[in-house]
Amino acid sequence: MHAAVPSPSRTSPVVLRDPSWQGHWIGPKAQQPELAGFGHPVSRAPFGRYLFRTSFTLTAVPDSIPARITADARYVVHLNGAEAGRGPVRSQPRRLHYDDLDLAPLARQGENTLVVLVTYYGQANSFWQPAVANATLGRDAVLVLEADLGDRLLVTDDTWQVLDPGAWHIAAAEGIDGLPVECLDARMLPHDWKTGAPDAAWRPAHITPALHMGALARSRPPTDPYGPLLPRPIGPLGGARLTPAMVAAAPSAETAAVHPHPVARVRAHLGDPSCPAPTTAVFPVELAPGPGKDQHLVVDMGRIVCGFLTVDLDAPRGTRVDLMYRESPHRPGVPEPMSSPNTGARYTARGHSDRFEALEVNGFRYLHALISGDGPVRVNGIEVREHLYPRAGNAYFRSSDPELDALYTAGVRTVELNSHDAFTDCPTREQRAWVGDGVVHQMVHLTTSTDWRLARRYVELGNSPRPDGILPMSVVGEIEQSGGTTIPDWSLHWLHGVHNLYRYTADRDLLAELAPTARRILAWYLPHFTGDGVLSDVPEWNLVDWSSVFATGASSVVTALWARGLREYADISVLLGNHGDAAWANGLWERVRDGFEMFWDERRGTYLDHIVQGTPQPATSQAAGAAAIVSGLAPTHRHQRIIDRVMDPERLVTRSWIGGDGAYDDRKIGDELRGVRRVDWDAEEEVVRAQPFLSYLVHDAAAVAGRTAELIGAMRDWSAFLRDGYDTFGECWDWGSPVHGWSSTPTRDLVTHVLGVTPGEPGFGRARVAPAYGLLERVEGAAPTPAGLLSVAFDAAGIEVDSPLPYVLVLPDGQERRHGAGHLRLAFTADR
Incomplete structure (x- = not known):
């Protein structure tokens, strides 16, 4: 089981950087090639979780044992029983990343055992998409590792061993979450698996070569379908270990119906009106489930948390613990909103050494555990090890106004909970990397953290255009894999993120890499650019915001967002010395400026949302007025009138096409799919308020107009989210997730518009x-x-x-x- 070969000639004895690896791709079983012909897909293995192990001997522990490792899809590596790292970061399959590790802190003199757990999801989910496989690689779990032991190189090859315990499976997805719901039967997993499980039935691992014309059966990276493996672009994730603020247990109740999905089973139990109410308890909690009787345990973490759950228990063999993660408290008799998370887990006890350690990251505040078994159960403790991208440095905001200080802190926490290996929408439900949402996270990072790597990562990961040049609405996952309908204006927010990096870093190499995609996004809109100088009848999902904004026909909002993108691309082009493209973008912007006048409503002093077949429509929104200002299309002399209108609290109404009254609205969603939109406000006199996401545009417009007082007043609306122990900002004004990264604009505003610190020149050549x-x-x-x-x-x-x-x-x-x-x-x- 020793996997050491003579060290090849290396330019660096410390860091392994050569793009050509010495380690082989290894997998759990020999792949039978599928030669289906050019362009024909091959079969893919289902979900699997495998253990790989090797050992090596050290006569003395060196100061450093540099290693690099990656896997398809995920890995966790343990050395001598202790976790040494996990990854890789989410990425498109052809841009797979590896991680650098130092194994020395966990190594010891003499025999060392390395165990790597590798997960292969089989089907795309919200954060992983399978590679387009060749005849062998990309069809199942694979691992590659190499470590510099000083006198030799440790590599993955066929001397490694593999164990398929069959202990894990994923419950079938329910709802729109797209998150894996892990189920672990610990009876099938050796309790000492992290240290190598010497008594288990290990088998030889198999080298997996690439098999296609030109591959020559190469088994060492770089290979198709992963390309040249790329170094990790961000720092490590981590966080504190958190314990519950409250624990409650209910008397035993009639066993809930058996259901293959743990969340569905817990939900059925909670929906039974005869279920007894839980009462306060303390750890250790003694429970007594029995034949035909379940026990219910409830945990309140006191706030939204996100990371790896651990449940430590003593239970008879076969005891089943079904877990349901919730972002809000259960209210008996109240129907579950459609947007409720369908996340959770299932653990089946082995009868000794029982400790459920989740491998999937989940966010929640409340945890419901339904415990079934035949005999007493003791729950010794529950904790969450947060797994987030840390905010670096000592940036801060303080003022004489405690409310504003609380808003700053809440925005930092909200973005922190949505900073993983990418910016995500919410930790409790989807964890998708939406291309538009992340622009707000990015601005908060740029104004509150000294580590801007994740802010760069946002635009790099999003730089994954469809063949027609527009970006997927969410990258890396089932949405990007499908190549289907997108949100075109999300690409324009991504372009704004590129411009943010122009302003904050002026990184010419990065901007040169991103600029071609930015240009293709702008060009994607050209077939919809009319002779009148505006965009009309743009297809796909022109979301703009969750508010009831009209973008059909000739759209002022979409046109203005595009015009902002044209000006921003011109800025970037000038920095890069591409004056031809700058002239192209500026020329288009000037044509838009002339045509945009059709949307102006002199009587009301703002811009209309849209014009349909030449007929101006009455609806106006904060989005339309604000976009006109920030794009530069609204003449300066109109700014005060626009802000007077769109930030007048007496005129604002909160409306959404798909939600309201605390939840997504099934009726509204059905109407939206049928093309039915009901205007239930006075469209002539009232203005539709932006939801928290697009409020960043509204606040920018107020700042451009010099109306900081109104901006501060608008920020205070976010205080409504900070109640009942929640310290984060929610998705929408009266419905949705209680922790949504796209809602964190006030934190950025307090730095840029109140404290007043911004780049005065690109890259902070001058502040x-x-x-x-x-x-x-x-x-x-x-x-x-x-x-x-x-x-x-x-x-x-x-x-x-x-x-x-x-x-x-x-x-x-x-x-x-x-x-x-x-x-x-x-x-x-x-x-x-």
């Missing part, structure tokens, strides 16, 4: 400090820049700035002064 004077008694904070934190504190008496780079300071009277890096304390005179 700009333009505080919102006079609106709060005192404000202080620190914002990240490429050179370090830039700190600002101000009140009515003066301002203090400590900057690591040159900056422009805007004074209360509007004067702008240039300052070099360093510390400045400036008192305001009484007449200023």
Whole structure:
């Protein structure tokens, strides 16, 4: 079982970086080639979870044992029983990444055992999509590893061993979540599997070569269908170990009907009106399920958490624990909203050494456990090990207003819960990497964290266009794999994310890589660009926002978002020296500026949502007015009238085409699918309010117009989310997930529009400090820049700035002064 070969010539004794690997792809079984011919798919294995192991001997433990590893689809590696790493990060199959590890901290003198658990999902889910396989590779689980032991190289090959315990399976998906629901029968899994399970029936692993014309049966990366393996682009994930705020147990009740899906079984139990109510308990909790009787345990973590659940218990062999993760409390007699998560797990006890350690990341606040068995059960404890991308550095915001301070903190936490190996929509339900949603997460990262790698990763991962040039609405998963309907305007928000990196980093290499995709997105709209100079009848799902915004016919919102993209692409093109493309984009923008006038409503002082077959329609929205300002299409002299109209609280109405009254609305969704939209507000006098996502555009428009006071007033609406122990922002104003990353705009606003720190030049060649004077008694904070934190504190008496780079300071009277890096304390005179 020793897998060591003489070390080849390497340029670096510390880091393994050669694109040509020495390790082989190995799998759990020999692949029988399927030669179906060019363009014909081959079969794919179903879900499987396998253990691979090897051992090596060290005469002494070196200071470092660099290793690199990846797998299709996921791996967890243990050395001598302790976890050494897990991955890889989500990515399109042809851009598969590997991870660098250092095994030395877990190594010991003498014999060492390495065990790698590899998961193959079989079917696409919300965060993984299968490779387009060749005759062998891409059809089942594979693993590749190599480690520098100093005097030799440890590699994956056919001296490794594999065990298929058959202990795990995935419950059939229910609802729209797309998340795996793991079921573990611990009776089939050796209790000592992490240390190598010496008594288990291990078999030789199999080298899996690529088999296609030109592959020459190559079994070492780079190979089709994964291409050249790429280094991990972000740092490690991690987090604290969290314990429940409350535990409750219910007396035994009649056994719920057997159901193959654990969540469905728990839900059926909760839906039984005869179920006894749980009462407060403390760990260890003693339970007594028996024949025909289940026991119900409820846990409240006190807030939304996200990571790996652990349940430690003593239970008779065969005891079954069905778990259901919830984001909101169960209310007896109240029907479950369609949007309720269908996530959970099932654990079947082995009768000794029982400890369920989830391998799938899940977010929840409430945990319901339905315990079935024949004999007493003791639940010793429950905890969650959070698995999130950490916010780095000491950026902060504090003010004389506790409400605003709480909003800053809530936005940080909301984005943290949606920062994994990508920006996700919500941790409790989907965990999909939506191409549009992530622009808000990105802006929060850029303004609150000194580690911008995940902000870069957002646009790199999203850079995966369909053949026609537009982006999938969600990348890496079943949605991208299908290649089906997309949300075109999500691509325009992604382009805004590229422009954010232009402003914050001016990374020319990255921008040069992304610019061709940005241009193709803009060009995708050209067939819908009319002779009148606007976009009309754009197909697919023009979502814009969850609010009731009209985008049919000639659309002002879609046109303005496209125009913003044209201006942003022109900026990027100038930085890259591509003046031809800058002229192309600017020329189109000028044509839009002339045509956009058709949407202006002089009487109401704002822009209409849309015009259908030449007939102006009455509906107006915050989205239309705000998009006109931020795109530059609205003349400056109109800005104040637009903000007066679209931010007048007396005119605003909250409407959505698919939700309201606390939940998704099945009737509305059915109407939307049939093309039926009901205007149940006064479209002539009322303005449809943006939902939390597109509010970032509204707040930007208010800032452009110099209306920071209204912006701060609008931010306070987010305080409605912070109740009943929740410390995160929800998806929509009165329905949806209670933790949605796209809703975190106030945190960015407090840094950019109140503290006033933004890039004054691309890449922070010079910062700009333009505080919102006079609106709060005192404000202080620190914002990240490429050179370090830039700190600002101000009140009515003066301002203090400590900057690591040159900056422009805007004074209360509007004067702008240039300052070099360093510390400045400036008192305001009484007449200023």
